[in-house]
Amino acid sequence: MSVVPESRPVVTAQWLLENLVVCMLFFNKLEQTIESSSSFLAAGVRVNLLNNGSEPAALEALKAHFSDNPRVTILDAGSNRGVSGGRNLQITGTTAPWLLFVDNDITVETENWVDSLVEALNRSPLADIFVPRLFNKHEDAWGWLSDFVVDGYGNCAFIRTDAPFANAFPGGASVVSRRVFERVGLYDEDLFVGFEDFELAIRAWKKGRPLLVRAVEDVVLIHDHRVSLVAADKSAALVRYNFGHIRKSHTVIKEKHGVLLDPNFADWLKEQVHQLTGERTHDVEETAQSDGNHALxxxxxxxxxxxxxxxRVIVDGRGADLWMRLRAIRIACDSAREAQLKVLVSLVDAPVDMAREALRLGLADHACSFEEWRSTEARASVEGADMYLCVGPALLTSGFIVKAFQHNRFDVRVAGSILHPERVIRASSNGLGEQLVRSDVFDPSALESSLRCFPAFAMPSSIWGDFVRSDLLSWVPGHTEAMTCWIDRSCRDGVIHRGVPGSAAIIKICE
Incomplete structure (x- = not known):
């Protein structure tokens, strides 16, 4: 199992200006390259521009424009080395611990973006990669952070996540720690363009530690697929969105990792070319169209x-749908174990026969009555655990344990909070129900925050110890009541309660 590295020292704006370099590949699009570089230079950072096969006249014009700026370094790759080869030259040709990779048609919109990035680095000092918000001007839409998901057949898809942490990143709009490349290796240059960032994420996973990617919501980048008026710029677009390059990237990833990407990308390529050239092209190979069966x-x-x-997961064994609840918890526990956590499940106050069967099936590690748990297990469990999860009569979504633990361990601001599912859904068999959304910090003592109690929540060991040492366990009649009383007391004691983005608990209404 991997060991969490030591926390990094506190970052200041001055430190970041000295230890961050903006890396940009220059493949024509002279005007936008100058605009992009200038937008970042305004903050006082250094910019590394690598000429990656541009027209000679464009390169000379770029050098002339920045000739008097000592914070701009312009290097020449000698030929078009592709995205992977170009970025590798920038990685090996610099020494800064942080590299901000941006495409040369992206500008920064946030004026104080360095300060915001400093705050993000200090808030999540163990994160590998930070991803600003990206507005795609040509699509009039925001991009989003995505997880890659792979099934047992190797099929892969990218799933939008509202959680602040993900396992994949956009290679042309991210701040990357040099430690990523030291741990995982450089980009695979067999991928000339397309999915080189995803292949790196796959490699990190196969090496035993998936990437820890953190969203930075208060830094905004603008991505503009501006229509090219110069022949060289149109030619560059055709190279960037060349069917053969993308197909080769798919093939390399399949042969190297056994991971299959969606082959239906011909229409997407045509649209990218249209956005950049203003022309509709029919020379993209139609063989890119498959039978559409790529799915998880x-x-x-x-x-x-x-x-x-x-x-440690403590499950209330009373109430309906215990088997369904235990199976949902088992899936969440499996996800947590894949994320390198150890998980122990205690089943409290379940009927004896069901408790015995749950132990036999591996759905629980320990079963006891509430009285036994109150007198021994609760107090014994204070030692050694990093987080405690209390689950009442509700179905828990599969990612809650991982997301809550990531919040608690990797977000300094959130550490020490009691964490709840973002959504609590009460559903009935006739399709009626209600939903409560708990976004970020909320007050659980407010009537509108209740939806009748708290079906699941997590807390760090420090808060759990306070609960176990309190007098609540001496008089409450059961597990759920004890937890609810503790929630109420924690509010009076000033403990912060937060919703975990992208998670939910479902309460079934018995009719």
Missing amino acids: HGFTVAPHFCGDGLV
């Missing part, structure tokens, strides 16, 4: 990193 099947894996740690 059965169980899937969305690899995440949590690092070594122990989570």
Whole structure:
């Protein structure tokens, strides 16, 4: 199991200006390259521009424009080395611990973006990669952070996540720690263009530690596929969105990792070329169209990193749908174990026969009555665990343990909070129900925050110890009541309660 590295020292704006370099590949699009570079230079950072096969006249014009700026370094790759080869030259040709890779048609919109990035680095000092918000001007839409998900057949898909942490990143709009390349290796230059960042994420997963990618919501980048008026710029677009290059990237990833990407990309390529050239092209190979059967099947894996740690799950064994609840918890526990966590499940107050069967099936590690748990297990469990998860009569979504643990371990601001599912859904068999959304910090003592109690929540060991040492366990009649009383007391004591983005608990209404 991987060990969580030591926290990095506190970052200041001055430190970041000295230890960050903006890396940009220059393949024609002279005007936008100058605009992009200038937008970042305004903050006082250094910019590394690598000429990656541009027209000679464009290169000379770029050098002339920045000739008096000592913070701009312009290097020449000698030929078009592709995205992977070009970025590798920038990685090996620089020494800064942080590299901000941006495409040369991206500008930064946020004026104080360095300060915002400093805050993000200090808030999540163990994250590998930071991804700003990206507005695609040509699509009039925001991009989003995505997880890659792989099924047992190797089929892969990218799934949007609202959580602040992910396992994949956009290579042309991210701040990357040099430690990523030291740990995983450089980009694979067999991928000339397309999915080189994804292949790196696959490699990180296969080496035992998936990438820890953090969203930076308060830094905004603008991506503009501006229509090219110069022949060289149109030619560059045709190279960037060349069917053969993308197909080769698919093939390399399949042969190297056994991972299959969606082959239906011909229409997407045509649209990218149209946006950049203003022309409709029909020379993209129609063989890119497949039968449309690429889809995920059965169980899937969305690899995440949590690092070594122990989570104790306490399940209320009373109430309806215990088997369904235990199976949902089992799936969440499996995801947590894949993220390198140890998880132990205690089943409290379940009927004896069901408790025995749950132990036999591996759905629980320990079963006891509430009285036994109150007198021994609760107090014994204070030692050694990093997080405690209390689950009442509700179905828990599969990613809650991982997301809550990532919050608690990798977000300094969130550490020490009690964490709840972002959504609590009460559903009935006739399709009626209600939903409560708990976004970020919320007050659980407010009537509108209740939806009748708290079906699941997680807390770090420090808060759990306070609960176990309190007098609540001496008089409450059961597990759920004890937890609810503790939630109420924690509010009076000033403990912060937060919703975990992208998670939910479903309460079935018995009719």
